[in-house]
Amino acid sequence: MYRIWNFITQYSLLLVGGALAALIWANMAPDSYHHLVHLPLWIDAPIGLIEQHDGQPMRVLTLHFLINDVLMALFFAMAAKEVWEAVILKDGSLRGRRALTPLIATLGGMAGPVLVYLTLAASLGILAEVGRGWAIPTATDIAFSYLVGRIVFGARHPAIGFLLLLAIADDAGGLAILAVFYPTGDVVPLWLLVSLAAAAGVWLLANWLPRWLDGDDPARGWSTRARRVLAAWPYIIAGCISWYAFYRAGLHPALGLLPIIPAIPHAERDFGVFAADEAGATDLLNRMEHALKLPVQFVLLAFGLMNAGVEFSAISAPTWLVLAGLVIGKPLGITLFGWFAANVLRLGLPEGMVLRDLPVVGLVAAIGFTVALFVAAVAFPSGPVQDAAKMGALFSLGSAVLAIAAGRMMRITRQG
Incomplete structure (x- = not known):
């Protein structure tokens, strides 16, 4: 039982459960679902969104605001902790020459989706309507990408380390985009x-x-x-x-804890993303992360429930723009930029990794899900465009199937 629960919490399957529950609820009883999402918890509150009540503008703390703007700050703090470790520690994974190829591939993995999204939007003549959503397909869900990557490559394949470096850097870029552009x-x-x-x-x-x-x-x-x-x-x-x-x-207040992360004492060692060794670490930053790990899983459950409730009738052009940006733009960008870094700049790939691994890594990284859902909720106001974009983020989970199929076509040998 412990192993099953650990698997569920480790890989954020509670988030999937919340998202599935929201999809079913929103399509079976949309009125009650939206009533819950916008449920006012505190009228005339010190924080919240300004709404009209009794003809007067007041700040209202809704359930949606509590989860997306307050509690999700804990999730982004944990993501920022991994980025901070990877950058600042002596053996951090984003330091030195070994990180250059995945970092350059990350640039492609962010530029490719934006280019595909905006090009398709312009060709359809809806750029003015959906242009703000350009950042949605830049996201990579670390937990799910890690899980699918292990299925495709095996735990000991060097592509796993490459994928994690890319996902961490992608999240760092995503946090910067949220802060600057939204x-x-x-x-x-x-x-x-x-x-x-x-x-x-x-x-x-x-x-x-x-x-x-x-x-x-x-x-x-x-x-x-x-x-x-x-x-x-x-x-x-x-x-x-x-x-x-x-x-x-x-x-966006969900990013509000990021400046505090570097101030928290940390040991001079990076155990790596999802490393079991961190559970025994005595430094304050790792102890705080492990204390938050279980509560954050339930925050993600609530986040999925609050944000994934989209009616299937909402599927429209933004759905396919987001999905195309992820499943076409991200693998294409990662492959081209990774090839350029490895061959033209002669930075090489990790030992045991070959060029045909890059498009498969790109398909694994195309699982946007958590952060893509979050950016969709920020990029567009509530309504049909936001709902359609969220559906594209949800559909990105299908990239797992594409990645597994591509791994077999490319004859990837699983290691470990």
Whole structure:
């Protein structure tokens, strides 16, 4: 039973369950489903969306806002933690020459979908209507891509490491796109200074100061006391301040915890994405991640339930634009840019990996799902265009079947 539950939580199948439940509910009883999604939890709240109530504009905290804008911040914080480790640590996977080929392939994996999406939209004459959705097919779902990649290549194939590097870099790019191109209102830069001040303050007071007070003391008394007495609370408080600052700044508040991640103490070692060894790590950042792992799975369940409830009648041009961007643009971009990096720039591929692996990796990375759903909800207002784009994100799960079939056609030898 434990292994089954671990499998479900590890690979976000709770998210799939929420999405399937939402699809069934929205198509069988759409009125009750949409009533739940927009259920007001707190009228005249300090946070939320401005809506008209009794003829007056008021901030309303709805169930949808609570999940998408507040609780999903925990999911993006966990994604940012993996990116931060990969970039900053000495043995981080996104450091050095070995990361150059997958990083360049990532650029192709983001540019290809955008090019396909916008080209098709322009050719159909609907660019003005759906142009804001260009970023939706740039996403890669790390958990599902990792699961499908292991099915196609096996756990020990070098393409798995390549895929994870690509997915992490893709998520980093996706976070940047959300912050820059999809503000939730007029951007107020002054509030961003509040977020940066919270991150700098907690790093100085709870991280740097105890170590400075310890000096050369091998017992590290101040650091030990701070860790025992304060634990994660300074970072939780700083995170709340940073989230509110993003909300007031006009940036999407789900990204509000990102500035705090670098301030949290971390061991000088990167165990890797989904590494079991991290469960025994004693540094605060890894302990916080593992404490959040189970709650975040239920956040993803709720996210799927709140966002995947699309009626099949909503399928239209944006559905196929998103899907084409993912299943055509992403494999094409990854293959071309990966080939260019490996052959023209002579950076090479990981030992044991060959060029015919690249299009298969591209098809695996075309599973956008979680982040694609999130971007669709941000890119378009509620309505038929958003629903159609979300359906494209849901259909991207079908890329798993294409990847498995391509792996057999390319005669990929599973390793491990």
